[in-house]
Amino acid sequence: MQRIINNADHVVEDMLEGFIAAHEDIVSRTQNPRVLKYNQAPVSGKVGIVTGGGSGHKPAFIGYLGKNMIDAVAVGEIFSSPTAKAFLDAIREADSGHGVACLYGNYSGDNMNVKMARMLAEEEGIVVRTVVANDDVASAPKSEREKRRGVAGEILMWKTAGAKAALGGTLDEIVQVTQRTIDNTRSIGIGLTPCTIPAVGKPNFSIVPGYMELGIGHHGEPGIKVTELMTAKEMAEVCTEKILDDILIEEESEVVVLVSGLGSTPVMELYIFFNEVRRSLDMHKIHIHRSYVGNYFTSLDMMGVTLTILKLDKEITELIDLETNAVSFKQL
Amino acid sequence: MQRIINNADHVVEDMLEGFIAAHEDIVSRTQNPRVLKYNQAPVSGKVGIVTGGGSGHKPAFIGYLGKNMIDAVAVGEIFSSPTAKAFLDAIREADSGHGVACLYGNYSGDNMNVKMARMLAEEEGIVVRTVVANDDVASAPKSEREKRRGVAGEILMWKTAGAKAALGGTLDEIVQVTQRTIDNTRSIGIGLTPCTIPAVGKPNFSIVPGYMELGIGHHGEPGIKVTELMTAKEMAEVCTEKILDDILIEEESEVVVLVSGLGSTPVMELYIFFNEVRRSLDMHKIHIHRSYVGNYFTSLDMMGVTLTILKLDKEITELIDLETNAVSFKQL
Missing domain, CATH: 3.40.50.10440 (Dihydroxyacetone kinase; domain 1)
Known part of the structure; x- marks a missing residue:
């Protein structure tokens, strides 16, 4: 370990x-x-x-x-x-x-x-x-x-x-x-590796190299399905579609997009994933009002990513836009 | 991969x-x-x-x-x-x-x-x-x-x-x-795993599990030595000592401490490492004016950490403290 x-x-x-x-x-x-x-x-x-x-x-x-x-x-x-x-x-x-x-x-x-x-x-x-x-x-x-x-x-x-x-x-x-x-708000995650609780010393589940788990939980709870590793574009599309199947977000709506790494995900790859999410939302004519890309909510040392989309209204937009000095969310 | x-x-x-x-x-x-x-x-x-x-x-x-x-x-x-x-x-x-x-x-x-x-x-x-x-x-x-x-x-x-x-x-x-x-300013890094350039597809060096490389470079350049994996406290002490051996920082001096993950390091572990750096500096009666803990300068998917210490003077302190809206360094 x-x-x-x-x-x-x-x-x-x-x-x-x-x-x-x-x-x-x-x-x-x-x-x-x-x-x-x-x-x-x-x-x-x-x-x-x-x-x-x-x-x-x-x-x-x-x-x-x-x-x-x-x-x-x-x-x-x-x-x-x-x-x-x-x-x-x-x-x-x-x-x-x-x-x-x-x-x-x-x-x-x-x-x-x-x-x-x-x-x-x-x-x-x-x-x-x-x-x-x-x-x-x-x-x-x-x-x-x-x-x-x-x-x-x-x-x-x-x-x-x-x-x-x-x-x-x-x-x-x-x-x-x-x-x-x-x-x-809707979220969905993808896990590419398991995570290890330090006091346990080994992963409590496994993901075979070359595969990924769609819909994995923040503690490694089982997801919807295990598939062969997708491209970033495919991952973003399947995540976006799962969310848009679940909540009606009309064309020309404004949303917040939050992409978080799960602990061991390189920052570069979070931006590559975000870029594909952005393209998927563009196809649906959904506009990103504000985005967050980084390690915002992780799962120890898991490699993977979560996508969160919040459909905005006037009041929620004003509240999201207010400044904060929170340690991990500084917003001017 | x-x-x-x-x-x-x-x-x-x-x-x-x-x-x-x-x-x-x-x-x-x-x-x-x-x-x-x-x-x-x-x-x-x-x-x-x-x-x-x-x-x-x-x-x-x-x-x-x-x-x-x-x-x-x-x-x-x-x-x-x-x-x-x-x-x-x-x-x-x-x-x-x-x-x-x-x-x-x-x-x-x-x-x-x-x-x-x-x-x-x-x-x-x-x-x-x-x-x-x-x-x-x-x-x-x-x-x-x-x-x-x-x-x-x-x-x-x-x-x-x-x-x-x-x-x-x-x-x-x-x-x-x-x-x-x-x-x-002085820095030193520790690598716990190698990193992989995506287009190469496999690591360009190796670190045996149970070992770590002290002084590793940001592209995996060889460090000072390979040792058995240390505790966070030992890692922080050896890094702090290597820096204090290299630059004179008098008692009661003020410093900036920057702890960065190398890409795949869980955020929790960066805070554990920082806590031990803080203790080491306390022992030397060196005061931390400002600290940064996070993924600030990474090496693809390497697991590891770098410690950077900047010895302050009056002008540098004022400049460090000025606000900025830089994407990864927002400071109010």
Whole structure:
């Protein structure tokens, strides 16, 4: 296992310590070592924005802490939900008395722990509302959207929620626009190699060289199918088509495109993939209002790529365009 | 070869097309398909800043185009110098009549082609000065610094040069501070896996699993030694010591630390490595003024890391701190 680590059982602590030191101008530790917050949180008069999830997806989730984005994050072990206590403490850190929106991905552990944290927070008088991301089209049929996992689309819902909160939105208004953002967002991934949890020491699944897995999940969950390795153009076309089959995006619509590497994908190849996505959308007369290409939501050392498309409306566009100083999403 | 590409002979064109489309708010194509420029270049009244180099190091070099940083970049094939014509056209695109600083890495092809481009530009009446980066401590002994290669330290010299130009510096002043920046900068890399040029299809060197190569170059040039795989702490210590053996950085000095992945390194591991660098510098009572942790200057799909340290003085600190909207270096 060719890795840059000290102790496989200690990677989350070591990573967090490095992250806090590198970004102390934006993020702070809290009394709970598994909760990080934006330096200015709780922001007086503003609804708090909280998320959380398992580690191994860096820069998600903590890279999205910052002005006009996320106030506090609960951090789990590698590929495991944060505890209910971590979610509760994150909610406490984010609350300025105007309530907290907790926005996370659809995984059973997170669902359970957020539910418990919300109950405990409400006993303390903090109003909590939740929005659950389920943007991964490959994880369940369209008729069972409630079963779908949340993947890189979460970033865009954090963006609109954080912006709406910064602009003075109420908790109800924030939940409404966040839900609409994720309802208008679809993602799909392709894996070219498996990933290895450091403490396990070997991959928990395999991909034969020369093949790829379409629709793979962020933790290596099985995809839709294994095929021979495609060209970047074919990969982009199949991903774009899977998304456009799932959500109606009319001609002349504006969208956000987010292309993320899965951890070991060279940056050059992300741009090659993006270029083909752009061509596919051009064919459908769909216009890219804004694009993000980089390592935004990864899966340890997996080689692969995810495509996320968000269909815009006027309000969502304004929220997406608001500046932020979030570590991994700086936008001027 | 598990890659996201179309045609191994066409990766540079495809990547450039995707890059321009993704960042059209900041960069533009030019008449020469191998020259990209900052949208606002040439900036009236300002000295032009140019760089260039082989491809495969994304986001270097084109990711550093932008306000207060680089005006034009000459783009080469994978791991090959841009042509003299590309450097000449980049110089032309950057010149507003106040001269151009061409700042690049110490490789024989780049040296030859920049020399020729400079000569041709001067025949057209454009004053050109050059600064050559040689920050890689592993590539030659201290007594032969002129033989050393330029690696990720180039980014910091582009930063100070771009800032000095934006603040109205003359060509002489820019060359002076740029030279001082690179003279105060040292880098060293560690490779854990080799990299593969797509058109070649297999690695041009090998690293046995369980081993690593200390001092490896950005194109896989041989390092100082091959050792058993170290812990992140040991890697950080040996890199920090190699740098501090090479340049005197007094106690209580302030530095910039730049940790870059080499293409396939998970972001989590970069933070683990940075955390140990920070501890090593703490032991020496050296203070980190600003840090950068991410994929800033890569080597295709190599797994590994580079450490760059810049010793600061008052002027360099002010220039490093100036905001920029460069694609890969956004700084508020």
